Amino acid sequence: MKQFNEKLANWMSPSPSKEAGINNIQIPGQVEHLVWQTRYKKPTVYEQDFVKHLIQAFASGVTELNDLVDSLNRQGFRRESGEVWTMQSFTEEMQRLGY
Known part of the structure; x- marks a missing residue:
């Protein structure tokens, strides 16, 4: 496939x-x-890990952007550059990835 x-x-x-x-x-x-x-x-390992952490955040009841960013940071998932997430960097990453 x-x-x-x-x-x-x-x-x-x-x-x-x-x-x-x-x-x-x-x-x-x-x-x-x-x-x-x-x-x-094909999705990169980073993109696949990103999805796993997003699913975990949404499964815990997160519905707001600031809570989503906080959840990613609490989970220890960092941006591809290694930096912590901000609302702006998350929005930019979603635009870059095309979602």
């Missing part, structure tokens, strides 16, 4: 493509369905 949508990586561009998506037309009954339709690369 593929871990990400290889065709999606081709569309990751700051400007729209002027080409018509040659060889990307889906023929009914011949479509390869991917489990990860919107993922353009």
